[in-house]
Amino acid sequence: MQRRRPEQKMSEPVPTTITTAADYRAATETPAQLIPNSSTEGSGALQYISAAASLCLRCDVEVTFQRHFDVTTKGHRHEKSSEQSRNLRQMNRTVVFQAQQGTVLQAQTMLLDEPNERLYIGAKNRLLSLGLERINSDHKEIQWASTESQIEECLMKGREKPECANYIKVLQQYNHTHLLACGTGAFNPTCALVAVGTKATDRLFSLAEESVESGRGRCPYDPNSPCTSTLYRGELYIGVYTDYWENDGALCRLNSQTYTRTERDDRQQLNQPKFIKSAVIPDNDDREDDKVYFFFTEREQNPEGETKAVYTRVGRVCANDQGGRRMLVNRWSSFLKTRLICSVAGANGIDTHFDELEDIFVLKNKDEKNPEIFGLFSTTSAVFKGYAVCVYQMEDIRVSFNGPFAQRERPGHHWMPYEDRVPYPRPGSVSRPL
Amino acid sequence: MQRRRPEQKMSEPVPTTITTAADYRAATETPAQLIPNSSTEGSGALQYISAAASLCLRCDVEVTFQRHFDVTTKGHRHEKSSEQSRNLRQMNRTVVFQAQQGTVLQAQTMLLDEPNERLYIGAKNRLLSLGLERINSDHKEIQWASTESQIEECLMKGREKPECANYIKVLQQYNHTHLLACGTGAFNPTCALVAVGTKATDRLFSLAEESVESGRGRCPYDPNSPCTSTLYRGELYIGVYTDYWENDGALCRLNSQTYTRTERDDRQQLNQPKFIKSAVIPDNDDREDDKVYFFFTEREQNPEGETKAVYTRVGRVCANDQGGRRMLVNRWSSFLKTRLICSVAGANGIDTHFDELEDIFVLKNKDEKNPEIFGLFSTTSAVFKGYAVCVYQMEDIRVSFNGPFAQRERPGHHWMPYEDRVPYPRPGSVSRPL
Structure with a gap:
């Protein structure tokens, strides 16, 4: 594939609303392009990944992700958004879902079921199932509020009333036949299965009451806590703060018997992470080589231990990671991470960075190994606010993970390429059953 | 003096035109405040100097320095500037100087002579002397264009016609009785003395033709080249690119017999400097302790040698520096530099930096040792443009120069405080005649 640096389109009018993957692609116009960067950085990190296909959105306009109805999942609501939705509706690409009059949806998460043509929504105290064709006439709903005793306990802890609800995250x-749904349960995480039937005509949508159980480690306590999850081969991969006080942000895999996670209190692995997205992406046709990717931000500290910057990361584990041995039982043995760079180059050689990841969209191709990764980024500055969309080729992300490692001899040293012999098996590679 | 962090005034209307020192002070409103920062950085650098008294100007408004007439020295002209000047005139604080009809002044430098109530201006092909009271009726002018042969030679070198003039820098x-004036002389720097008489009633303003001589090392070749100079005790202190190709930016002292300068091709000393301002500021009542300060920006390189950032620096030499010995004859033996930080703190712990120094104003106090340093800064980003005024106390700058040194063990290491024994006499201290 030819790689050329796209023209920057800073001064042109830019799309301010992205509704679908196609729009996402249209927003960047040029096919995904990437200039690999050989500089290294980050905690246990590999190569930087730079996206050249960045499109800087006008700095006074926010992007709203409108997923075919008038819900914004991440609070990217903007004073212009009503105008934007009106424009979208005129384009006949938006249908507004009318929640019950007087109620606010407060959607937390969504799941698209394309074969059954349903869109499931986790919201405050309820679950919704919408038909993709006629969302207003063909929707079903499950009420799933916290119990009285849960709410009472939550208020006792000094929490506010609005926090003491069940936010389905x-x-x-x-x-x-079933969905897994977990909610904050008034700071008492709770999970349950939801029966949806095997085909669209089943029209089933009900909570399996007997399946309700504790959701600790599978759902955050706080409605505002970041969280991303993927279910793959019966196992839940999740980036989540596992504790009430939000000290323990972790990337975990859970099934009914075991769990595997990042090291607790290891700031080299994760430092104040904000979890955005996760996805299973195969390396090749061998399912044993499948990898799980986590997209998140974390804080970088300078040598004096002060927080200096926010960086966007891609973390990766092997789906078949059996965990480490001895001290490292139940800990990933294949965790690696690298940095995603979204920046606009200046003529003076100085890049303007968009370091705060806001959302990720994984656009699947025919070649399921090489989806395109679309990222929506914002600035971390309190003075200058702007958004940018950057596109990454999966193969370039893979190249970075397979490239040189970074090391920092001591705190106070820069991250430099690791030039000694790499151990065998290479860290981050798939372990084969003996 | 009490130090408090001033409230940020990001959303309030801000002054967009600064005409005088008083305006400069008014723009920041709070008295100069500074929070010394113990982190160290920079090439041979000392402590960072952070200004807490920063005022971020609105990002779509540029600041024009209008020095009592309609001239902007640094090209900070803005589409709103005519409106701004109109406002200023309504405030009765601005008088517009009418250059000859059809001519454009293209002012390069200015010199205020308060005792004689004159303002001298170096422009394209001419020098002006304006009366402070009645600038339009009481001005004198010297025509000083390049010679025909100079222009011809300049064009032969492939330069454009407009460049091949004499820009008085x-x-x-x-x-x-005399001013020293130097001009680019169509890429052939030339200096001369200008007779101005000893008192206002002399009404003298003429070029001493017999004094015309080469200005190499005292004036840049290129009209767009940055340059700052100060004349003190008969010696010219100048930050200038000394060569035609602009490879050799240097901080120099010249008199009729000797010169002293920074090391040629030493990127640790100066790396692509942009010279903004210079000033002599005494340390105490002993004239032998006087220091000369240079304000400039330079480029910082990352470990891979790529240009990474622009930083604002204060450089300092002792006025009585006799130069080094052996290899270091005619080189400063007292040169030190440190970084001036102008930033706005974010709630997330991330500072927004204004790294590009645009102008410096040294506001003299009764205590001549401790002027206030007002800096106008802009962003280095190609995406986000904004300006900020930061104020520094001279005593804090001095504390930084007298504080710990920074060292970097090897390229690829961070700058860290130097913790070994500091040699005696301390680098950067005044050498005493034996």
Whole structure:
């Protein structure tokens, strides 16, 4: 594939609303392009990944992700958004879902079920199932509020009333007949299965009451806590703060028997992470080589231990990671991370960085190994606010993970390429059953 | 003096035109405040100097320095500037100087002579002397264009016609009766003395033709080249690119017999400097302790040798520096530099930096040792443009120069505080005649 640096389109009018993957692609116009950067950085990190296909959105306009109805999942609501939605509706690409009059949806998460043509929504105290064709006449709803005793306990802890509800943060296709749903349960995380039937005509949508159980480690306590999850081969991969006080941000895999996670209190692995997205992406046709990718931001500290910057990261584990041995039982043995760079080059050689990841969209191709990764980024500055969309080729992300490692001899030293012999098996590679 | 962090005034209307020192002070409103920062950085650098008294100007408004007439020295002209000047005139604080009809002044430098109530201006092909009271009726002018042969030679070198003029870049009070003026002379720097008489009633303003001589090392070749100079005790202190190709930016002292300068091709000393301002500021009542300060920006390189950032620096030499010995004859033995930080703190712990120094104003106090340093800064980003005024106390700058040194063990290491024994006499201290 030819790689050329796209023209920057700073001064042209830019799309301010992205509704679909196609729009996402249209927003960047040029096919995904990437200039690999050989500089290294980050905690246990590899190569930087630079996106040349960046499109800087006008700095006074926010992007709203409108997923075919008038819901914004990440609070990217802007004073212009009503005008934007009106424009979208005129384009006949938006249908507004009318929640019950007087109620606010407060959607937390969504799950698209394309074969059954349903869109499931986890919201405050309820789950929704919408038909993709006629969302207003063909929707079903499950009320799932916190119990009285849960709310009472939550208020006792000094929390505010609005926090003491059940915000559904996790919604995954558990098996052919059920979804897995987890909610904050008034700071008492709770999970349950939701029966959806095996085909569209089943018209089933109900909570399996007998399946309700504790959701600790599978759902955050705080409605505002970042969280991303993926269910793959019966196992839940999740980036989540596992504790009430939000000290323990972790990337975990859970099934009914075991869990595997990042090291607790290891700031080299994760430092104040904000979890955005996760996805299973195969390396090749061998399912044993499948990898799980986590997209998140974390804080970088300078040598004096002060917080200096926010960086966007891609973390990766092997789906078949059995965990480490001895001290490292139940810990990933294949965790690696690298930095995603979204920046606009200046004529003076100085790049303007968009370091705060806001959302990720994984656009699947025919070649399921090489989806395109679309990222929406914002600035970390309190003075200058702007957004940018950057596009990354999966193969370039893979090249980075397979490239040189970075090391920092001591705190106070820069991250430099690791030039000694790399151990065998290479860190981050798939472990084969003996 | 009490130090408090001033409230940020990001959203309030801000002054967009600064005409005088008083305006400069008004723009920041709070008295100069500074939070010394113990982190160290920079080439041979000392402590960072952070200004807490920063005022971020609105990002779509540029600041024009209008020095009592309609001239902007640094091209900070803005589409709103005519409106701004109109406002200023309504405030009765601005008088517009009418250059000859059809001519454009293209002012390069200015010199205020308060005792004689004159303002001297170096412009394209001419020098002006304006009366402070009645600038339009009481002005005198010297035509000083390049010679025909100079222009021809300049065009032969492939330069454009507009460049091949004599842009007066240096204008200093040479003695009681004369100014020193230097111009680019169509890429052939030339200096001369200008007779101005000893008192206002002399009404003298003429070029001393017999004094015309080469200005190499005292004036840049290129009209767009940055340059700052100060004349002190008969010696010219100048930050200038000394060569035609602009490879050799240097901080120099010249008199009729000797010169002293920074090391040629030493990127640790100066790396692509942009010279903004210079000033002599005494340390105490002993004239032997006087220091000369240079304000400039330079480029910082990352470990891979790529240009990474622009930083604002204060450089300092002792006025009585006799130069080094052996290899270091005619080189400063007292040169030190440190970084001036102008930033706005974010709630997330991330500072927004204004790294590009645009102008410096040294506001003299009764205590001549401790002027206030006002800096106008802009961003280095090609995407986000904004300006900020930061104020520094001279005593804090001095504390930084007298504080710990920074060292970098090897390229690829961070700058860290130097913790070994500091040699005696301390680098950067005044050498005493034996």
